[in-house]
Amino acid sequence: MSTTASQRALDYLEQLPGTTFTKLYQHPSTALAIFRRMLPHFAKTLVLALLYLPGSFRATDLDTWVKTDTASRRARDRSLDVLKRLRILFEKPDEAGRAGYALSPAFAKSLRLALTGGGEHGSFGVPCSTTGSEAAAAASGVGIEELDNFARRQWEGILYYVVGAANAGLGATSGQTISAGTAQLLQKGEFVAVRGRKATITQSGFTFLLQDTNAQVWTLLIVYLEVCGSLGMEAVEVLGFLFTLGSLELGVAYSPANLTPTQHQMLEDLSDFGLVYRPPSNPSTPNTPYYPTRLSTTLTSDAPALPSNTSDPNQPPNQTQQQKGYIILETNYRLYAYTTSPLQTALLSLFSTLKTRYPNLLTAKITKPSILSALALGITSNQIITYLTTHAHPILAHAQATHGTPVLPPTVVDQIRLWQLEGERMAGFPGYLIRGLEGEGEYERAVRYAEALGVLRREFKGRREFFVTRMDQMSGYFRGEAGRRKAREAGNGEG
Amino acid sequence: MPRALAGVLIECDPSIKAIIVKIDLEHHNDIVIVDIDDEHVLIKNDKHELLKQLLKDALKDTVREAEDSSESE
Structure with missing residues (x-):
């Protein structure tokens, strides 16, 4: 799931300077998290093969692993690319000077420690001593269920702020307010835009809401990483702690004693997001144990971040119900939503006119003004349609499966578009208009070249001009052409 | 010798094109770079947002939004 989430994290990591990676890879938890979450499968195989290899691995040997078809070669190139960009793998010629690869020593050492254990690094968190944690858990009664509830409450509070900010007058307050710091962060990430004194959702905010929870957490954390520098926090420590959190165990109390000041500060913020829970009894003392919630323990795994996302039979039925589709859309633009959640109500009110509320049902209507107001916020018609499709009631999905009809009525979908x-x-379309080409043949060749590159937007044959979206490769082409012509003319001159 | 002109290619209906030309005239020809044909013009990169806004205003005066009378429940 959520390839976008790890992709975002990957994009963030890739633009970090090399020294940051060296520091990051000191921690076995980081090495393990990156290994298990960020790497394509082929890259994992390669890393494991090189892990205990003292010398370098020859490039020609690697080629014998890969089938000669294009798909396999592409997978190899992609894996090598990712590994190099994450500074895990580097090119190291062997003694005879033939091309080869080797793992970054820091990464290899940490990953070996992570896989086989050993060392006193405390990188996977330090649990409170067994008796202590049992006593603490018994005393404060922090069960897994409570942690899940806490996480959901905090996280939905954030989501509700993003959607609900615009319609505080809806009367559907969740009783949950988010801290000023979190609100600021949401603004920095441009999920909400503050106009006057009211915060309203933006296009990226709506995209944020459409993602699954894990992707949302990563999206928010990446914004956090980007701003933490300005708060006097060390990005490496923040990132390292996030990866540590990803490897902690749910329902276990961890001691913050070995954390750096930056990480202590983080604990406060993360508990605002619902990623860690700190018993409220004495939150000010630095040595209160912290409990990772499911939001954080699933950061670097493929498990769903909130239990309500699963169809796990162990979960209470009302929670599984929430994430299932709940929207029925009729051809007459009426919309019926089986929901009690204020979050979903607020979301729907962004692009439909709410009509009636029943205990478990909400009726609404999609109208031109309601769609136009959503468009004015920067929400696109495609986003609305995607939302309606992914949350369509099982009945609509069933009709599609049996009769082959579209999930949503095509008339409504077309009308929204x-x-x-x-x-x-x-x-x-930003780009470049190319003109002044001499001769039909030269023009045709240039247009075909642009088309092959996929940068051609439109050609105007009569005027012998064409429009491309990117210029860098085209200018290379023209330079080459000019060079060839000069050579030809020179040749003609001689002959 | 081929030359490349940086700008934003605008695709629109001939009617909208006429309005764009009119807006350009009112702004001392500071928006359009090349008038390509009835449905395409090349405008300056930094004038795209301005033109969008001006076009919106122009259309607001000419095209009346049909009031969607919401039928009774």
Whole structure:
């Protein structure tokens, strides 16, 4: 699941300087987290093969592993690319000077420690001593269920802030307010835009809401990582602690005694997000144990981040119900939503006109003004349609399976798209207009080249001009052409 | 010798194109770089947002939004 989440984390990691990686890879938990979450399968195989190899691994030997078809070669190139960009693998010629690869020593050492154990690094968190944690758990009664509830409450509070900010007058307050720091963070990440004194959702905010929980957590944490530098926090320590959290065990109390000041500060923020829970009895003392919640323990694994995302039979039925589809959309633009959640109510009110509320049902109508107001917030018609499709009631999905009808009524879907198009009477494409090509043949060749590159937007044959979206490769082409022509002319001159 | 002109290619209906040309005239030809054909113009990169806004305003005066009378429940 959530390839986007790890992709985002990967994108963030890749732009870090090399020294940061060296520091990061000091921690076995980081090495393990990156290994298990960020790497493609082929890259994992390669890393494991090189892990205990003292010398370097020859490039030609690697080629014998890979089938000669394009798909396999592409997988190899992609894996090598990712490994190099994460500074895990580097090119190291063997004694005879032939091309080869080797693992970064720091990464290899940490990963070996992580896989086989040993060392006094405390990188996987330090649990409170067994008797102590049992006593503490018994005393404060922090069970897994309570942790899940805490995490859900905090996280939904954040989501509710993102959607609900615009319609505080809806009367559907969840009783959950988020801290000023979190609100600021949401603004920095441009999930909400503050206009006047009211915060309203933005396009990226809506995209944020459409993701699954794990991707949402990563999205928010990456914004956190980007701003933490300005708060006087060390990004490496923040990132290292996040990876540590990903390897902790749910329901176990951990001691913050070995954390750095930055990480102590983080504990406060993370408990605002619902990633860690600290018993409220004496939150100010630095040595209160912290409990990772499911939001954080699933950071670097593929398990769902909130139990309500699963169809796990152990979960209470009302929780599994929430994540299932709940929206029925009729061809007459009426919308019925089986929900009690204020979050979903607020979300729907962004693009539909709410009509009636029953204890378990909400009726609404999609109207032109309601869609236009959503478009004005920067939400696109495609986002609305995606949301409605992914949350469509099982009945609609069932109809699709049996009769092959679309999940949503096509008339409504088309109309939503048309309403958006109506507001966009012109479309703009940044790029370059190329003109001044001499001769039909030269023009044709240049256009075909642009088309093959996939940068051609439109050609204007009569004017012998064409429009491309990117120029870098085209200018290379023209330079080559000019060079060839010069050579040809020189040749003609001689002959 | 081929030359490349950086800008935003605008695709629109001929009617919208006419309005864009009119807006350009009112702004001392500071928006459009090349008038390509009835449905395409090349405009300056930094004038894209401005043109969007001006076009919206122009359309607001001419096209009346049909009031969707929501039928009774």
